[in-house]
Amino acid sequence: MKEEKRLDLVIIGSGPSGLTAAIYAARSRLDFIVLEDDLIGGQIRSTYVVENYPGFLSIGGQELVDKMYEQAIKAGANIDEFDPIISVRLTEEEKVVETENYIYKPEAVIIATGSKYRSLPIPEESTYHGNGIHHCELCDGEMYDGKDIVVVGGGNSAVEGAMFLSKYGKTVTIVHQFDTLQAEKRLQEELFRNKKIKIIWDSEVRHALGESRLESLQIENIKTKEVTNIKADGVFAYIGMIPKTELFKEYVKLNVWGYIEAGETTETNVKGVFVAGDVRSKIIRQLTTATADGTVAALMAERYIVEKRRNK
Structure with a gap:
């Protein structure tokens, strides 16, 4: 029998959007975990040089990811990169994320799974x-x-x-x-x-x-x-990317290309489920838009959690 853990928030994915969401969630003192079944940092880790991220004239992708990771950990983030997700159930009434070792039951979820090479x-x-x-x-x-x-x-x-x-x-x-x-x-x-x-x-x-x-x-x-x-x-x-949405397609609305639909609040059609980064349906996908999504998603998730508890 797997141990159940009740949390405020589960962040799925540790690319720039997921790490940014983790930094803001930690600063908001939320009880949360970041789940990652691949390398921390997402696609940006394999970028040779980044020259369009504010604050750095030029920086290697891996170095930038390492800085984000370090900042998230110092802020208090809990990141588990060795426990793959088996299944999810995402409804307004209940959110369940099952991994190989645990069953998480959070109040809110942020999907930041990114995409993979075609x-x-x-x-x-x-x-x-x-x-x-x-x-x-x-x-x-x-x-x-x-x-x-x-x-x-x-x-x-x-x-x-x-x-x-x-x-x-x-x-x-x-x-x-x-x-x-x-x-x-x-x-x-x-x-x-x-x-x-x-x-x-x-x-x-x-x-x-x-x-x-x-x-x-x-x-x-x-x-x-x-x-x-x-x-x-x-x-x-390098012929394009495929969004990693297979786990969620039964619950959240996808566009014709498989990206998760959400507006500027980053909330999906399921209340309490937010999406950030390259996996979100949008016109521009850049490192800066990914981190912006992570910021918005974490702050909106906190607002959702607070309002939900207030209305109980």
Whole structure:
């Protein structure tokens, strides 16, 4: 029989929005826990450099996350990163979060689970995943020192990844489905100055090829339909994100892309359930908007808890 714990608040996720919510929840003297089944810090941890977060001209993603984590702990946050969630039940009347070890029954919940990288839509993705096909240049880039590297995508993550990987790769080739990049202009300018990086436009990956290891990619020009093979020892794919909402879809309202719907108060369609960060349906997803969500969610959760007790 699992031990039941009654708390004011459960925060699910420890990315920038979850850690920010934890800082504010601790300062509000709420009895709460942060649950995380992956690395603390979310996607920002794998960002090579952050140059658009107020207060820092330039800082590594991991260093910034470590500072947030330290601040949350010093404020009094309780963070458990080794107890995966099995199931949730989220209604106005009752909120239950069951992990492998405990059953939590909080007054309020903040969902800050973020998103995960979208897999390459090719038949061989599972065969080479983690062994030829990757999503984190900081984690796996050094494996391809002196090798031929391919980056798939054209947004900020792809451009930043390509520039970082150019430190290791003999060659770095970007394969992009459009004829222009979607990354910020400043990043594009820096990329175009890097003589080690070339771009193949209007093309998509169709197959990963190789016997005992990845050796090449089959790509197709979507305009001319020409199919060619390019050498690739390692592939880093940055083709979008998928919100991590599978646990909650039975209870909270999702938009057509799977993001949780909530307005500026961050409260979902279920009273007492709030959402923060990249998992929330919104126009702009940036580090600063994630921390803003975390702030609002924690303060609104505290207000909800106080008003609920006052009305009992």
